[in-house]
Amino acid sequence: MALQDYLRDMEGCSRCSSCKWVPFNQVKSWRFAKNCPSVTRHNLHAFSGSGKMIMGLSMVSGRSELNDTVTEIIYRCQLCGACDTACKVYRDDIDLMDVLLALRAHCVEQGQLIPEHMLTIDALKREDNVFGEPKARRGDWAEGLDVKDAVGEKPQVLFHAGCRYSYDPDLRETVRGAVRLLRSAGVDLGIAGADEACCGGRAFELGYQGESENFADDMVSRVKATGASVLVTACSDCYAAFNYLYPRMGKELGVELYHITQYLEKLAGEGRLRLRQRVPKLVTWHDPCHLGRKSEPFTGEWKGDKLLRPVTMKRTGKKGVYDAPRNVLKSIPGIELVEMERIKGYAWCCGAGGGVLEAFPEFAAWTAAERIEEALATGAEALVTSCPWCLRIFRDAVEETGALLEVYDLTELALVSAGEGVLAGGAAR
């Protein structure tokens, strides 16, 4: 939908600024009461969810024009969706997140492009991944694992690594560990290797919705070609794309979909994954935006007055994946989970999303450092998450700030508890 199609949403904004705060029932302190990295860092109202909607309204009403300044404000935002969750505590008739996405698509349509994002899109077109790394090397991460080729060997479960896990050398061990863990539980698993491609979710968020749709079509046909009945992904971004974005675009993967945390929970529940080794650690869990509020399933498009839209069709962020990773953590002997103040649907973003890491790295780092401070405030020794983008930026932030905090992917802890690895310096080896 075009920006002007969201006129009712935009002019529905009352400017109450609830979008800037953790839902008020859950405000537990002065320090961690704010929810939006964009306006918290930049302060002008234009940077908030409300402000961006009002800028959209202003432009659609012919009061102002899209230019470089406005474009930068639109893109200095991780699209984390915390504003949308907070707004929807009080509003049934505004889909703030959809307006933010429409604003970006509008920028692209108008030729207001962010140079760093153009590089990402070029990389996607050229090599099917957001980094522009050689397509042929996408499966290198699995070298020596002796894992089935999903295309030829018809595994029951297709494991999708995602761009970041495939190409980030520091994170390869994590995703290799995930595969080892699944195989130790007897899962009939395969990967697409060099035939795996980007899910297209990042292109959608950058405003290149046509490109995204091409990747979705491609993904659907590739998944179908494997004959797998289950798809497990280790990447939260990919999970959100598969669970929400594809159905929104009318694309069906035709498989049972799991994020790795959900699948580990299922395996543990079935007794196939035995987490017996003690991992004595006080940890806190970071809800990745794409695994949490942004993965909430697509519920159909409502035509007409949203005030009369059934509540079941309103995306509130409550139906994201929150319990599965916590349940896995709690099932690991020795792990003690202590929660941060901003969690689940109102979690603070890691900072890497929405193209911010690529275009505005200092803002991304600032956002991550905020989360690190919140994690430290719990007294935890380790921050655990399950998203390669979060993992990357948190590890960088810890290094940058010198914070005494270990950062793990959940699978790393599970791997150790399953007796398949040891913890070393914040990552399983």
Next chain:
Amino acid sequence: MSVEEARREFVELLGEENVSWEPAVLDCYAWQPTFNDDPDRWVKRPVAVVLPSSTEEVQEVVRICNRHGLRFKSFSTGWGAWNGPTFDNVVQVDLRRMDRIVEIDAKNMYAVIEPYVNGAQLQAEAMKVGLNTHIIGAGPNCSPLASATSGWGVGHDSIYMSYSARNLLGVEWVLPDGEVLRLGTLGSSGEWFNGDGPGPSLRGIMRGSCGALSGLGIFTRCALKLYNWPGPPEMEIDGIMLDAKMEVPENIGYYMCFFPDRKAFSDAMYKLGEAEIAYNALATSFGGYFDILTPRLFRKIEHADSIRSMIVNTFKYTLAILFAANSARELAYQEKVLHAIVREHGGFAMDVTRIKDFFSMLFMSFVRATIPALVFRMGGSFSTALDRNDALDSQAAWREVVREIKEGYIRKGQILDDLADNPYFVPYENNTWCHCEVVYQYDPRDPKHREALEPIFLDVTIAAIERCMEPLFTSDPRVRRLISPLAGNFSKYQQAISRGLDPKQAADNTLYSAEADFDFSGIDPQRVRRLQEVVEQRRW
């Protein structure tokens, strides 16, 4: 006037990222649809927005405005049309970088805060040391400093903590010429504990009854009185609003009381005020609850007269009351007193703590005033141009007057049907005084609804003046012109104060001291005649 030069100086003072004159950015300050009866909903676009981070920077911003013939308009959290500019040459001073809780003095029970601390933040921190802060009914997203120094605000907690201005202690005030004035003990000894002395006390001039809404300068810090909080230091709640789940905290009581008629309700309220037992209290209505909890259902039963009549008449005089006791024994005493008063007045009381889900849903709505903003759900917007403060039984009668006015508009489809009975009705000052703010909901995107806003406002104004009741919305220059002659020509005094403190008229003072005529074009002539008639009759 040199806007360009002023902008350059602002950048020099605050840095590029804290100043903007980008049109789309400025429009974020010009879009003020709430409590705005102008169907256009945009207010004047400021010539720049600036983000100072200290009192010194605020002073310099004000001086730059003075030097260049610009006006300034500040706000804290910025919700409501009164936060926007009313002139063409206004610099919007967005105070959100001044967001610190400077101090919580637990022993002396006060907090010192900056403008952009909101009610939820201050409450969360105060509760950790066994204290609580007054939160206005508009909700915890609002700035306690703003309502205490510059506006007005009652809340669910007013029965225990009164209204915003009552809780104001020391104040730091940047005058319209850039000088800083420190009031109360802050002015004499640097201590915050008293707003009235020893040291200068200008409380009446500083804010009067309704606050100057930035028309007399900018408040950069203030101390607010805190109150005892015997509940848990941190709330353990799962869920974010209507889905909330929690255990009933120790020594907390929560009742819904139902009374047979208006007199019984009012008399019982007076008795409850005398008894001094309640922590929070709010008269409620079936319409008030269920239009926000089940707005779609309400849209379905619009205009169904028999259902409406049954619901309204069954639950007409309802009171929600919360106890927060220091011990189980004190709670038992409070509950015993409540039951005796309710029984004496022919009512009955329902213990909400026994209905755990209902309690969970409503508890924070009371303690933190989180629920009022749900009035957005029904139509997307609301207004409360029908509010006033007066003796409690007078307010109980006023509620019914307004209900009749609302019924007419509901029947014509010009506002949404909330059974016409949706008061924000909170007692304070031992229940001798009461705030009644009758809410009505509308869809701001519906031109028919927007066109009704001004006529409703006029009808209510007429009704109030007819009954010699306390005037409404005196910050509106049109109302000020009408009613100033009925109330000692207060407007003339305000204008004199404004000229004295602000010789260059640098503050955007429209909402403090300006007068204007109503635009009667498009308004039913009979209604206009009636207004002129009642004003003439009541003139001193």
